[in-house]
Amino acid sequence: MEIESQIQIITTALTTILQVATIAVAIWTVRETQRAQPVVYLEHRRDLDVVAIVVKNFGNGVAYSIRLYGLGGRLVGDGVNDRIKNTFVETGIPMLVPGSSRDALLIIGAGETKNNEGLYADVTLEYTENGPFGIRRKRRETFVLDMRSFMRSVYSVSDEHKAAQSLAGIEKSLRKIVAARS
Known part of the structure; x- marks a missing residue:
């Protein structure tokens, strides 16, 4: 009985x-699942011929005091250096709720990406x-x-770009008509 x-x-x-x-694991x-998950990435906006840096919170929690380190001037294009100082890249983001994002222009005239082929940066994103x-x-992640x-990416032209081209063609035709009547 004792055994x-x-x-x-x-x-x-x-x-x-x-x-x-089991309770601890749950x-x-x-x-x-309730953590913030901010990510930094580059986005090539083909219609505008620019490259933007984007910080987006893919998580379900709020990220506070977001700062970027290591971007420097390597990826920042000519003529954009002064403007980028007034963006979140230099000043940080006080709060980023789930699903929201911030972006800033890095390179203008990015259509010829082979000129920018060797450009890269290890960017550290720090947030609370x-x-x-x-x-x-505080958390730190490097991207x-x-x-x-x-490079050599295939892009389809967006509907907005097609509409802008069509409007430019209409404008050109109207200017010819007005010039012919004058």
């Missing part, structure tokens, strides 16, 4: 430990998020931003 009670005590203790571990999983019990934690990935 049976010892086995029962050990089984009960193991079951209790496993239940506590709490950790819920916490991880709410941790357990409302305690804020490689490069222009080489845009």
Whole structure:
């Protein structure tokens, strides 16, 4: 009888430990799904012939005090250096809610990407998020931003671009008609 009670005590203790571990994993999983997940990347906007840097929060939590480090002047195009100083690239982002993003112009006239082929930067994104019990934690993640990935890419022309070209053609035709009548 004594062995049976010892086995029962050990089984009960193991079951209790496993239940506590299961609760801990469930709490950790819920916490991880509620984290902020800001990401920094380059976006080639073909219609406008520019490259923009974008910071977007793909997570379900709010990211605070977002700062970028390491961009420097490598990816920033000529004529944009002065303007970029007034953007979040230099000043930071106080808060980024889930699903929202910020972007800033980096390169104008980016259509000829082979001129920018060797440009890349290891950019560190630093942000603060709410941790357990409302305690804020700083996080740092590093992203490689490069222009080489845009080389020889095939882009379809957007509807907006097609409409702009059509309107420009109409304007040109109207100017010819007005000039012929004058």
